[in-house]
Amino acid sequence: MQNDGLKKVAVIMAGGGGTRFWPVSRMTTPKQLAKLTGNDVMINETVKHYAGVINREDTFIVTNRMQADLMDKVLFDEIDRSHILVEPVQRNTAPCIIYAAMTMKKLYGDALMAVLPADHHISDIREYERVLNLAFKTADEMNKIVTIGIWPTFPSTGYGYIRFSTNPIEAGSEVYHLRRFVEKPKLEVAKEYVNSGKYLWNSGMFIWKASVILDCFKQYLPEMYEKVNSIYDKLGTAEEQAAIEEIYPTLEKISIDYGIMEKASDVFCIPAEFGWNDVGSWDALENVFDRDDSGNVVIGNDGQGIIDCKNSVVFDNSGDKFIATIGLENIVVVQTKDAILVSSKDRVQDVKLMVEKLKTIGREDLL
Amino acid sequence: MQNDGLKKVAVIMAGGGGTRFWPVSRMTTPKQLAKLTGNDVMINETVKHYAGVINREDTFIVTNRMQADLMDKVLFDEIDRSHILVEPVQRNTAPCIIYAAMTMKKLYGDALMAVLPADHHISDIREYERVLNLAFKTADEMNKIVTIGIWPTFPSTGYGYIRFSTNPIEAGSEVYHLRRFVEKPKLEVAKEYVNSGKYLWNSGMFIWKASVILDCFKQYLPEMYEKVNSIYDKLGTAEEQAAIEEIYPTLEKISIDYGIMEKASDVFCIPAEFGWNDVGSWDALENVFDRDDSGNVVIGNDGQGIIDCKNSVVFDNSGDKFIATIGLENIVVVQTKDAILVSSKDRVQDVKLMVEKLKTIGREDLL
Numbered sequence: 031m032q033n034d035g036l037k038k039v040a041v042i043m044a045g046g047g048g049t050r051f052w053p054v055s056r057m058t059t060p061k062q063l064a065k066l067t068g069n070d071v072m073i074n075e076t077v078k079h080y081a082g083v084i085n086r087e088d089t090f091i092v093t094n095r096m097q098a099d100l101m102d103k104v105l106f107d108e109i110d111r112s113h114i115l116v117e118p119v120q121r122n123t124a125p126c127i128i129y130a131a132m133t134m135k136k137l138y139g140d141a142l143m144a145v146l147p148a149d150h151h152i153s154d155i156r157e158y159e160r161v162l163n164l165a166f167k168t169a170d171e172m173n174k175i176v177t178i179g180i181w182p183t184f185p186s187t188g189y190g191y192i193r194f195s196t197n198p199i200e201a202g203s204e205v206y207h208l209r210r211f212v213e214k215p216k217l218e219v220a221k222e223y224v225n226s227g228k229y230l231w232n233s234g235m236f237i238w239k240a241s242v243i244l245d246c247f248k249q250y251l252p253e254m255y256e257k258v259n260s261i262y263d264k265l266g267t268a269e270e271q272a273a274i275e276e277i278y279p280t281l282e283k284i285s286i287d288y289g290i291m292e293k294a295s296d297v298f299c300i301p302a303e304f305g306w307n308d309v310g311s312w313d314a315l316e317n318v319f320d321r322d323d324s325g326n327v328v329i330g331n332d333g334q335g336i337i338d339c340k341n342s343v344v345f346d347n348s349g350d351k352f353i354a355t356i357g358l359e360n361i362v363v364v365q366t367k368d369a370i371l372v373s374s375k376d377r378v379q380d381v382k383l384m385v386e387k388l389k390t391i392g393r394e395d396l397l
Numbered sequence: 398m399q400n401d402g403l404k405k406v407a408v409i410m411a412g413g414g415g416t417r418f419w420p421v422s423r424m425t426t427p428k429q430l431a432k433l434t435g436n437d438v439m440i441n442e443t444v445k446h447y448a449g450v451i452n453r454e455d456t457f458i459v460t461n462r463m464q465a466d467l468m469d470k471v472l473f474d475e476i477d478r479s480h481i482l483v484e485p486v487q488r489n490t491a492p493c494i495i496y497a498a499m500t501m502k503k504l505y506g507d508a509l510m511a512v513l514p515a516d517h518h519i520s521d522i523r524e525y526e527r528v529l530n531l532a533f534k535t536a537d538e539m540n541k542i543v544t545i546g547i548w549p550t551f552p553s554t555g556y557g558y559i560r561f562s563t564n565p566i567e568a569g570s571e572v573y574h575l576r577r578f579v580e581k582p583k584l585e586v587a588k589e590y591v592n593s594g595k596y597l598w599n600s601g602m603f604i605w606k607a608s609v610i611l612d613c614f615k616q617y618l619p620e621m622y623e624k625v626n627s628i629y630d631k632l633g634t635a636e637e638q639a640a641i642e643e644i645y646p647t648l649e650k651i652s653i654d655y656g657i658m659e660k661a662s663d664v665f666c667i668p669a670e671f672g673w674n675d676v677g678s679w680d681a682l683e684n685v686f687d688r689d690d691s692g693n694v695v696i697g698n699d700g701q702g703i704i705d706c707k708n709s710v711v712f713d714n715s716g717d718k719f720i721a722t723i724g725l726e727n728i729v730v731v732q733t734k735d736a737i738l739v740s741s742k743d744r745v746q747d748v749k750l751m752v753e754k755l756k757t758i759g760r761e762d763l764l
Contacts, residue, residue, distance in 0.1 A: 053721065334758050337750055351718070352736040352763055354420065354751050357744030361728070363737075369719040370732060372739050377724030383704055384721050391701050396719055 036239065037141045038166055039088045040080055041130040043234075044073055044101065044148035045120055049385040049397075050311045050378075053369035054347050057397045062148035063100060065347075067309055067318050071104050072149040079152050082159040083166070084144065089113060090133070091148075092126045112266075118275040124289040125281040127236075128247050128258050129274070134240035136265040142166050143243070145236040145286075151318045153305025161302045165237035168205050168298060175246070175291065176237040176298045177208060179230025180306045185220035188310055190232040190287075194299045208299040211287045230301050234308075236286070243290070250293045254281050312362045312371075312378040315343055343375070369396055403606065404508045405533055406455045407447055408497040410601075411440055411468065411515035412487055416752040416764075417678045417745075420736035421714050424764050429515035430467060432714075434676055434685050438471050439516040446519050449526040450533070451511065456480060457500070458515075459493045479633075485642040491656040492648040494603075495614050495625050496641070501607035503632040509533050510610070512603040512653075518685045520672025528669045532604035535572050535665055542613070542658065543604040543665045544575060546597025547673045552587035555677055557599040557654075561666045575666040578654045597668050601675075603653070610657070617660045621648050679729045679745040682710055710742070736763055 048061045055061040061072060068075040077089055087108045092115045093101055102111050115129055127145060134141040144162060152158045165176045179192040195207040211232060215223060223229035247255040257280060261273035282289070291297055307317050319327045324340045326333070331346035335354040343362040346353055353365055362378055364371040371381065388396050415428045422428045428439060435442040444456055454475040459482045460468055469478050482496055494512060501508040511529060519525045532543045546559040562574040578599060582590060590596035614622040624647060628640035649656070658664055674684050686694045691707045693700070698713035702721040710729040713720055720732055729745055731738040738748065755763050 053719075334754070334760075335751070337747060337754065338744070350735075351732070352420075352760065354736060354738045354748075355740070356738070356747050356751060357741035358728075358739060359741070361725070361739065363739050365718070365737060368717075369721060370730075370737055371721045371723070372725060372728065372730050373722065374724035374726070377705070380704060380723050381721075384702070384723060387701065387704065393701075393719065 035142075036170060037088060037138050038084050039090060039134060039138075039141050039143055040077070040084045041090045041092065041127070041134075041143050041145045042073065042076060042148045043123065043126055043145065044091050044093045044097065045117055045126065046149070048149075049382050052381045052385050053364060053366045053371055053396065054345070058096070058100065060097065061309070063097065063104060066149075066315070067151045072309075073101070074104065074106060076146060076148055076150070077106060077109070079155060079158060080144070080146070080162060082155070083162045090115060090130055092117060092130055094120060116271065116274075118278045121278060121281045122283045123286040124247075124251060124284045125254065125258075125278065127243065127286050128251075128254060131240045131243050131247070132258050132262060133265050135244060136262060138240075140239055140241045142170055143236075143238055143240055145238075147234045147308070149309060150233070151305075151307040151309050153307075153318070155304075157302070157304040158306075161300055161304060162237070164204060165235075165300055168300070169237045169239055169242070172298070173239065173242050174296060174298045175242065175294055176205070176300060177291070178233045178235040178237070179208075179299050179301050180233050181301055181303045182224045182229065182231050185217060185224045186231065187214055187217050187220050189308070190214055191220075191223055191229045192232050192299055193229055194301065196228055199298065204300055206299050206301065208291075208297040211292060230299065231306075232287075233302075233306060236291075246290045246294050251282065251284070251289050254289075257281060312343060312345070312364065312373070312381070313375050315345065316341075341375070402509075403537060404455060404505050405451045406457060406501060406505075406508050406510055407444070407451045408457045408459065408494070408501075408510050408512045409440065409443060409515045410490065410493055410512065411458050411460045411464065412484055412493065413516070415516075416749050419748045419752050420731060420733045420738055420763065421712070425463070425467065427464065428676070430464065430471060433516075433682070434518045439676075440468070441471065441473060443513060443515055443517070444473060444476070446522060446525060447511065447513070447529060449522070450529045457482060457497060459484060459497055461487060483638065483641070485645045488645060488648045489650045490653040491614075491618060491621065491651045492625075492645065494610065494653050495618075495621060498607045498610050498614070499625050499629060500632050502611060503629060505607075507606055507608045509537055510603075510605055510607055512605075514601045514675070516676060517600070518672075518674045518676050520674075520685070522671075524669070524671040525673075528667055528671060529604070531571060532602075532667055535667070536604045536606055536609070539665070540606060540609050541663060541665045542609065542661055543572070543667060544658070545600045545602040545604070546575075546666050546668050547600050548668055548670045549591045549596065549598050552584060552591045553598065554581055554584050554587050556675070557581055558587075558590055558596045559599050559666055560596055561668065563595055566665065571667055573666050573668065575658075575664040578659060597666065598673075599654075600669075600673055603658075613657045613661050618649065618651070618656050621656075624648060679710060679712070679731070679740070679748070680742050682712065683708075708742070 044062045055064050063071050089109045090113045098116045169176045191212040193209040199205045257277045264273040326342050328344045337356045339355050339358040341360050342358045345364045348367040360375040362373045411429045418428050422431050430438050456476045457480045465483045536543045558579040560576040566572045624644045631637050631640040682694050693709050695711045704723045706722050706725040708727050709725045712731045715734040727742040729740045
């Protein structure tokens with residue numbers, strides 16, 4: 031790691047609630063605080079991913095009140111409590127990012143920021159480091175917003191896409207101009223996207239200088255900029271939290287994609303491939319973990335209770351009851367300390383229906 | 398109930414081990430001691446079935462050492478400990494029956510015995526009482542062995558069959574001559590049986606006078622008869638158990654069907670239909686319990702965790718973990734205090750493979 035030039039920081043957006051991994055993810059332990067894909071909770075796995083590029087202590091987390099304390103407990107010790115920025119209410123990603131960027135300006139004058147999701151899986155760490163370094167270099171030298179797009183491997187209808195200009199910004203470069211963001215498409219459209227070679231999955235990873243993104247806010251979301259700038263002096267002081275609590279509820283609820291990126295001219299995009307998976311639902315574990323000879327993924331359990339199952343997932347988060355499965359195909363079985371989920375694999379998205387149902391039947395203890 | 402004539406007793410054969418309902422049935426709590434089909438353990442449900450015909454206190458149980466104490470604990474108080482006959486080793490059904498019959502002779506001189514399996518389900522109790530009364534009357538008046546056959550409702554390959562003579566023993570009677578017993582047939586053969594109208598399922602229920610069956614033993618299994626008769630004086634005394642332990646291991650291992658019934662001339666058979674089910678495996682619960690509109694059977698659980706499941710079974714024997722099921726079809730989910738079974742419905746017979754596996758991996762705690 032170089033020590034010359036601007037400081038490189040990671041800003042991890044970790045405010046999500048998320049019920050897609052119920053019963054493992056809960057209101058109090060959302061996905062980023064659950065152990066799903068590694069030995070550690072997902073947010074620490076996220077910190078490990080960029081270890082070769084960003085110092086661990088230069089990690090910032092933006093989260094909500096409910097998760098802040100638990101986050102502080104589970105996060106690596108090197109990450110100071112003051113690096114956990116607490117949103118009093120959720121206002122989508124634009125407020126979250128200006129809060130972080132303004133904090134970087136206050137602390138460091140300027141910094142190279144990598145804004146990263148808290149709960150994605152990356153299997154090819156070396157390649158991820160290489161792409162992240164390229165993104166930092168590009169953001170640093172060219173004063174641009176840089177996004178990382180993922181080469182799609184199938185016509186997903188669960189991801190947003192990025193349409194990029196297929197000519198690089200200069201001959202031989204891996205960096206391209208971004209044309210536009212596209213919402214989750216229908217299957218037919220997704221197929222066209224993938225076949226065209228002109229669309230990438232939106233990884234939600236953005237790299238820029240704090241000064242560059244703040245200029246964008248000033249230009250495209252001036253009201254939000256003014257409000258946050260008005261408490262600039264209080265950032266990093268004992269008065270920060272009170273000031274944030276006052277202005278935050280008045281900030282516009284808008285995503286960084288729509289609030290800034292779609293309006294900004296000349297956003298850059300790096301197409302990449304580093305074994306990325308957003309681990310969006312139980313069936314995604316198949317793409318993160320090795321399967322056995324029958325296509326099963328078995329986690330937290332020695333798998334000795336499995337007889338003649340195929341393409342199924344057994345996720346044992348408590349281990350107290352022996353899990354015996356016989357003749358299953360495309361079934362997900364999850365055990366936690368207080369719940370058992372058995373779902374057909376093509377219906378795992380509907381754990382959100384289960385969570386809704388739990389609310390209506392008064393089983394908040396399971397949320 | 399009449400008090401004139403011979404005493405009517407029930408002899409329940411309850412020595413079976415049985416792993417077909419693992420994880421609910423265990424070595425220490427086999428099927429007859431498990432709560433599967435009713436509010437009480439199956440053996441007490443069996444006692445309830447004949448409440449209108451046989452006094453509860455005139456119940457005798459033949460079981461093994463391992464189950465005797467637990468049986469005594471769970472059985473209705475009216476059934477005296479002395480009515481639990483303990484087989485030191487299992488020698489199939491003929492020794493079991495002569496032991497019981499000889500005991501009836503010793504206690505009552507003679508008695509009308511209904512030999513009944515411990516773990517079958519009967520839904521039409523009124524009709525069952527009617528058939529049982531008819532069987533007792535026939536056995537009493539005609540000094541015959543009477544069996545109860547069940548009109549088959551589908552070509553089962555899991556039941557033994559009875560071929561009966563389709564002419565009643567006298568005009569207008571519901572009683573027929575039995576021609577022969579047939580082992581579990583292959584599907585094609587079972588279909589022929591069912592279509593022919595000449596075959597019944599063997600319910601394993603036999604009704605006779607103790608004196609009549611003892612005469613049969615004297616004639617067809619004379620060695621066995623002599624051995625048991627040699628300890629006749631000790632039956633019902635403090636010396637009984639020691640005497641039984643001495644002779645029992647020397648008795649021939651043979652079923653009552655082959656040892657006696659196939660040889661005896663003029664065995665009677667009553668074709669019946671009283672919602673009988675032998676509850677042979679998890680999928681049988683579908684035929685015992687009401688299904689919901691989607692064909693699901695949900696036991697021990699309010700079913701609030703079920704979303705869009707069809708023709709599935711949820712059996713909750715512990716209730717401590719919430720069971721959530723989504724989009725399942727033809728799946729059996731069972732929870733006990735220490736195990737979770739998830740099986741495809743057409744593979745539930747293979748819980749026996751699971752039980753074997755548990756032995757090989759040293760999980761005797763789950764057996």
